[in-house]
Amino acid sequence: MPELPEVETVRRGLAPLCEDRTIVSAEFSRDDILIVPDDAGQKPARWAQEFTEGMVIDRVYRHGKYLLFDTEGERGWAVHLGMSGSLVVYTDGAAPDKHTHAVLNMCCGAELHYRAPRRFGRWIAARDGPARTAVSGRVGIDALDPTLDVRRFMNRLGGSQATIKSRLLDQRLVAGLGNIYADEALFAAGIHPRCPASSLDPGRWATLLRGIRSVLRRALANGGTTFASYRDARGRKGGNRGHLSVYGREGEQCPRCGNSVERIKVAGRGTHCCAACQQMPE
DNA sequence: TTACTCCTGGCC
DNA sequence: GGCCAGGAGTAA
Numbered sequence: 211m212p213e214l215p216e217v218e219t220v221r222r223g224l225a226p227l228c229e230d231r232t233i234v235s236a237e238f239s240r241d242d243i244l245i246v247p248d249d250a251g252q253k254p255a256r257w258a259q260e261f262t263e264g265m266v267i268d269r270v271y272r273h274g275k276y277l278l279f280d281t282e283g284e285r286g287w288a289v290h291l292g293m294s295g296s297l298v299v300y301t302d303g304a305a306p307d308k309h310t311h312a313v314l315n316m317c318c319g320a321e322l323h324y325r326a327p328r329r330f331g332r333w334i335a336a337r338d339g340p341a342r343t344a345v346s347g348r349v350g351i352d353a354l355d356p357t358l359d360v361r362r363f364m365n366r367l368g369g370s371q372a373t374i375k376s377r378l379l380d381q382r383l384v385a386g387l388g389n390i391y392a393d394e395a396l397f398a399a400g401i402h403p404r405c406p407a408s409s410l411d412p413g414r415w416a417t418l419l420r421g422i423r424s425v426l427r428r429a430l431a432n433g434g435t436t437f438a439s440y441r442d443a444r445g446r447k448g449g450n451r452g453h454l455s456v457y458g459r460e461g462e463q464c465p466r467c468g469n470s471v472e473r474i475k476v477a478g479r480g481t482h483c484c485a486a487c488q489q490m491p492e
Numbered sequence: 493t494t495a496c497t498c499c500t501g502g503c504c
Numbered sequence: 505g506g507c508c509a510g511g512a513g514t515a516a
Contacts, residue, residue, distance in 0.1 A: 211510065273510085293510055294500085309500095328499045330511065348512085372493080381512080389510070438501075478494075480509070 212242025212291040214353055214386030215429035216440050216448060217275050223443025224277070224322075225270040227299040231316040233281075236262040243311045243329070247337040257335050262314065263286050271341075274349040278341035286341030294439040298323050315452025327439065353422055354384035364415040368407050375403035376477035387422065390435055390457045393482045394425040397456045397466075399483075402488040403476045428453055430436055456482040 212220070236242055236258040238409035244254035272278060277297065280286040289297065298304075300321045306313055312333065319466060324333070336344035351358050352368065366384060377383060378392040387395065392478040396403050398421030401414060410418070429435055434448030437458065441447060450457075453484040455465050460473040469486035 290511080292499095292512090326499095326511085330499070330503070332512095376493090379511085478510095 211293050211388055211390065211437070212295065212434070212440055213275060213388035213391050214272075215391070215426055215450070216434035216442075217272055217277060217291065217386075218354075218430055219434045219442045220291070221270055221272045221277055221443075224297060224299065227301075227320060227443060228267045228270050228279075228316065228322065229268060230268075231318070231320060232264065232266050233262045234264075234317060236315070237313045238311065239306075240311050240329075243326075243331075244335065246335045261287075261335065267316075273342065273345060273352055274381055275388070276345045276349065276385075277350070278345070280340045284340050286336050286337070286339070286344065288334045288341050288344040289324070290331050290334070292326055292328060292332070293315065294328040295324065295326035295331035296439065296441045296445075297443060298325070298441060298445045299443055318354075318387045318468045347382075349381050349385035350383045351385065353384050354426060358384070358419070360412065360416045360419055363419045364410075364412060368410065368415070370407045372407055372412065373403060373476055374401060374407050375479070375481060377407045378422075379477065379479070389424070389481075390454070391425050391429065391477050393457045394454060395421040397421075397483060397488060398425055400488055402485070402490045403474075403481050403483050405490055426435045456484060458482065 211449055215444055238254050238258060241254050246254055246257045268282055268314040269280045275290060278286060288315055306323060309325045309327040310323050311326055314322040334344045370377060375392055378387050399418040401418060429450040432448060432450035434440060435450040436447040456471050459471045462471050464471055464484035464487060467487040469484055471482055474481050
């Protein structure tokens with residue numbers, strides 16, 4: 211499941227292969243993959259024709275788990291990879307399979323293929339501005355934004371009785387964490403996922419923010435985590451799986467205290483933690 | 493705050 | 505053959 215490190219890895223691969231390239235044509239095999247704002251009054255195919263064909267991709271950037279594509283003329287769209295989505299650029303041809311839902315044909319024969327076997331991902335067209343405007347309101351500050359300090363972090367997520375894990379997963383508060391890195395960050399900080407957010411003191415918030423940064427940066431350095439389907443822009447798997455402490459390690463020894471890693475349910479999500487060294491507050 | 497929906501590969 | 509995970513939007 212692509213989260214911030216996976217999406218950023220894809221972005222780093224895509225940018226040099228897409229930026230300054232002209233889109234020759236865009237093909238969507240399914241209408242429901244592309245969301246066009248209601249008031250744009252256009253069918254996806256027509257939107258694609260009008261706003262991608264003949265356009266030059268200016269910039270590929272990212273906010274949270276969204277990949278953002280800006281074209282010349284201040285237009286753009288956002289891509290969410292969902293659970294199983296990938297964006298891979300082929301330079302010497304590749305046959306789309308039944309899970310390939312969109313293909314951007316670019317100049318020089320490069321093709322951007324969007325595959326999403328579970329079809330949870332979406333392309334979202336911006337109504338009348340750059341890609342960033344397509345996701346405003348859906349995402350809060352990016353988890354790796356250098357201006358996110360402890361005070362802002364605490365103000366955003368605190369003040370709620372909800373579990374800290376559900377707060378970390380709320381993309382409108384801080385964007386980029388999914389189930390894997392929420393569990394890893396809470397483990398790194400020694401905080402139990404069921405802690406009410408309102409119970410954390412400033413010291414714990416600081417530790418948690420450091421934990422988030424640390425697990426995200428390590429994952430990024432390893433090219434992301436691949437469980438099943440995640441691939442980068444060249445189709446390669448990520449190498450971070452072996453660096454996870456608790457996620458996917460139910461029943462194994464906690465790398466910190468040696469107790470058994472548990473899998474519990476928090477906020478409706480499968481959650482991995484060590485009950486011995488991730489504590490609830492008094 | 494919880495539950496449902498979407499969807500399919502992978503697992504039992 | 506059936507069930508489940510899981511992000512995000514929406515409904516109850």
